[in-house]
Amino acid sequence: PSTRGIIAAISTYLAAKGCNITDSAQFDDLGTGQFFMRVVFASEQGIGLDEIERDFAEIAERFAMQRQFHDMAQRMKVVLMVSRFGHCLNDLLYRWRIGALPIDIVAVISNHLDYQKVVVNHDIPFHHVPVTAANKPVAEARILEIVEASGAELIVLARYMQVLSDAMCTRMSGRIINIHHSFLPSFKGANPYKQAFERGVKLIGATAHYVTADLDEGPIIExxxxxxxxxQSAADYVSIGRDVEAQVLARGI
Structure with missing residues (x-):
């Protein structure tokens, strides 16, 4: 909850622990009365993260904070899911390979075989999980098995053209993000570029958002x-949009 003294308490604590703050961002949400803060810091006296997190408990309790500590040296494990449009997948693999995307891609799952060779050539496990209306529960159970076995913390739908079940969205809440080929909330659902062309819009876009049981309604990230x-034609919109999608998804991750 928003109140006086939060930033001062955190910065004073980190300084006393021999830590140097290298980046800090905060936001006071007047609508909800909540205060949000993200701090990046480096320990300059060799104090470990476990001790820093443990001794922070008193401050957290005083301000009724929800908090998480993350070691930036430990990259988030990510599973990518793709169907037959590979521009986002290829872009993410390239950014990952050159070190521009600080994650560990632990698996790629697809309901088609189009990108099996590309993924295997990156020494990343590829899992083919076909999906039909009849086998969808079985397919999603297999996807969850792969995610659990890989230790993945995040699933990225890199133009995975399947609607996930309510059960999967609920179970993986906050751990699945999607790239939608539209500037939400406009043109939800299928064929948004065709919808945009028919409406005569002058701006098209892309949206990275969290996946929820409500299709294309999850919180927007980027x-x-x-x-x-x-x-230009609807096909031109698709071509232009692919570049925007790839950039937005990478930033969202």
Whole structure:
């Protein structure tokens, strides 16, 4: 809850622990009365994260904080899911390979075999899990098995063209993000570029968001747009949009 003295207490504590703050961002949400803060710090006296987190408990209790500590040297384990549009997958693999995306891609899951060779050539496990209306519960159970076995903390739907069940969305709440090829909340569902073309819009975009049981309604993480004109076709929109999708998804991750 928002109150006076939170930033002062945190910065004073970290300084006393021999830590140097290298980045800090905070936001006071007037609508909810909640205060949010993200702090990056380095221990300059060799004090471990376990001790820093343990001794922070008194401050957390005093301010009724929800808090998490993360070691930035430990990369988040991520599973990518893709269908037959590979532009986001290829972009993420390239960023990961050159070190521009600080994650560990522990598996790629697809309901098609189109990108098996690409993934295997990156020395990443590839799992083919076909999905039909009849086998969807079995397929999702297999996906969850792969996620659990890999130790993945995050699932990224990199143009995975399947609607996840309510049960899976609930079980994995907060751990699945999606790239939607539209500037939400406009043009939800299928064929958003066709919808945008028919409406004559002058800006198209993409949205990275958390996946919830409500289709394309999850909290938005990142967005961007590109300008289009009436002289372009719906196919042109798709081509332009792919670049925006790849960039937005990478930033969202």
């Amino acid at each position: 967005q961007d747009v590109a300008r289009v004109t009436h002289a």
